[in-house]
Amino acid sequence: MAKDLPHVVVLGAGFAGLTFCQKFRAPARVTVVDQQNHHLFQPLLYQVATAGLSATEIAVPIRSVLAKKKLTEVIMDQVTAIDLGAKRVTLTQQTLDYDYLVIAIGGVTHYFGHHEWARHALGLKTLDDALAIRQRILCSFERAETESDPAARRRLMTIVVIGGGPTGVELAGTCAELTRRVFKRDFRHIDPSQARVVLLEAGPRILPTYPPDLSQRAKEQLQELGVEVWTDAPARHIEAGRVHVDAVVLESENILWGGGIIAAPLTRRLGVKLARDGRIVTEPDLSIPGHPEAFAVGDVAEAMDARSGQPVPGVAPAAMQMGKHVAKLIAREIRSGPRPPHERPAFRYHDKGPMATIGRSRAVAWIYYKVKLSGFIAWLTWLLVHLVFLIGFRNKAVVLLEWLYAYVTFRRGSRIIYARDMEAGRADRATRQEAEVSVPPQKTTAP
């Protein structure tokens, strides 16, 4: 590989980082670093959590996506330090000197300062998070089937989703479908239609960034699926198997966290200006103030949209557009020489409007902030948009097939509990026993 070419280092292969690599065309070496070997299609993660898709259907190896980019190298490793002054990135196995840096390390689940809640309320940010939620729900219903104590059975069959944003709404909707409709044929002793799904929203309405009438439609569609939607219901305290909502205590073995995201913790050690939630405040061109050769894109960036003057939201389309913007910008500089940040083009976000699904054939969408859609037509729109954006042919075809099949038959193809999931389940139970809630332990003996 030509060592004398400029070197671009990209940290993270989420939507922003991967789009950068795909759109970047210039005589330069590119090194992309990610701690995973795969790119994850996060908007469908809730489908893995609720056994609608299998994990490999929404993930694709980064090496495969970039195999044809001969000047691009993929390293699976963790970033331990970034020295913006020395233009050097340290990994656990090596250091990388760069001419241009693209920080696209994304975010982590945010428990609003209550780290201890992470033990009891499962977040949804990685494939492992999704598999953990799936095993929790599947194992709970398996345990409910043989549980003779009615109170314990109710606790096992109750799912509480905290947070009424898009993630919480999607999770609650598919959980209701899975437990109340898909499971219906499978169990003999319990009645899955007695399963309870509660969605908790601290504010006065779910989907608070949507117009009030769409929030209302979303709420009605969730209720049609059997979800209890509690608004003005902040979770004050979470412990093992219990959520305290002011005076009310919800007992549940399946507490899911649909709350917020903050920037990956590494940003705190950069020595640059950070915004709320640790995001890196960028110049209009997405470069980092004082470091014109370093950029922040995606969920890790606090950027202003030059079009609207509003902060760019933390959604996949915005991340992809930021990646593309910086790819073009750096390519132009490499070809035509550097320019100061204020002479570079500012990032303009093309916002097609928000959309969220609510289960099998329901959704709400606000196309270009003009056309409001809800119900089946909104769901079809959502389906088409997501299929178009899915990266890699294989996934697109298989996901379509899975969805069609699930839609026609109401079966769930991915309701598989791995043995190590059971191990995790046992660990959970051990934890709960520490908390002095009596659930009988299971032995690990054969068959």
Place this chain on the structure above:
Amino acid sequence: MAKDLPHVVVLGAGFAGLTFCQKFRAPARVTVVDQQNHHLFQPLLYQVATAGLSATEIAVPIRSVLAKKKLTEVIMDQVTAIDLGAKRVTLTQQTLDYDYLVIAIGGVTHYFGHHEWARHALGLKTLDDALAIRQRILCSFERAETESDPAARRRLMTIVVIGGGPTGVELAGTCAELTRRVFKRDFRHIDPSQARVVLLEAGPRILPTYPPDLSQRAKEQLQELGVEVWTDAPARHIEAGRVHVDAVVLESENILWGGGIIAAPLTRRLGVKLARDGRIVTEPDLSIPGHPEAFAVGDVAEAMDARSGQPVPGVAPAAMQMGKHVAKLIAREIRSGPRPPHERPAFRYHDKGPMATIGRSRAVAWIYYKVKLSGFIAWLTWLLVHLVFLIGFRNKAVVLLEWLYAYVTFRRGSRIIYARDMEAGRADRATRQEAEVSVPPQKTTAP
């Protein structure tokens, strides 16, 4: 559920147990117990281990398969004891009294008395085994990409498969394809065609139960794929990263065990006559001597084929036929009254002959012990047979699609490393460090 009906308890939902449940038609309650929630299509497990299929594609929830059997109940639990005299099975959560018992608990990986080898040589019996092998190989090649020491890199890029039976041959063939052909496009620093796959067989030829000319054809086909086939090469000792074959020491981070299976350990506590490897010796009708209402089927049974007078082999078709035989037998007894074992029909095994695949388009088959096939035509035959036997429409369609796609493009859709795989990888490394082999540890810090 009608409590006064006879109660049939089935232990295990592998090929034998599940086929029993599907073929059993009589006025009786059936309870099937399995420690997993899914039935596993074991003949394709090596495809999951080598990232050709994803785990959910060869597994199907037992509840789904049996959803329409209204008198059949599925319990996910472990069997802790069987009392043949009292006709009672004890689980961790409850006890079950039976009128008829079908023991179909299968086998576990057998290290020929060297339990300590299990730490170093990965077996292939469960989905978790397959995922463990997959993560080991994927992580080894990721580590090789950033490894600067040539000896360490060679060790990471060497795969040793122990045992030249069908499992070992299938594993070695697909490992060679994965590492030498599929990985080729993906890596920049290492040359995957330098990957080394060694198949060790203790005896004079691989596939020893096949005729010698098919063994020879299998060996040639493996060699075409780049596999080194070592015969008369027993593994004398296995330690972390090393296999001792007499005086020769093979260094490898990827040691896979394609060796034998013994019956699940529970059989030792039954107080009945056991054969080699702990299998339950059965009467010709597959009942357990002295217990005409209890049967052993599948890999846990040591049965004689009434047709050939030979022991029934431990393969999927034999297990399915045993399950069907006992299903018909018990149904007839429930309808027409019990008969003593010697008046019942003896089990006759319809053997269509053995077949084994060797990678992408190669196989050997011996149809009805008459027609010998090898190469592409044998592989097509193998493909058709396995598709026909795959249980559940969805899996059949998706597996076909995956195979066609993999066949056309040589891509592997399932090369996903989960974070917990990385955790496991770190644990491996820690173990290896105890063994005083220096591999640098990785930190868990972000991004």
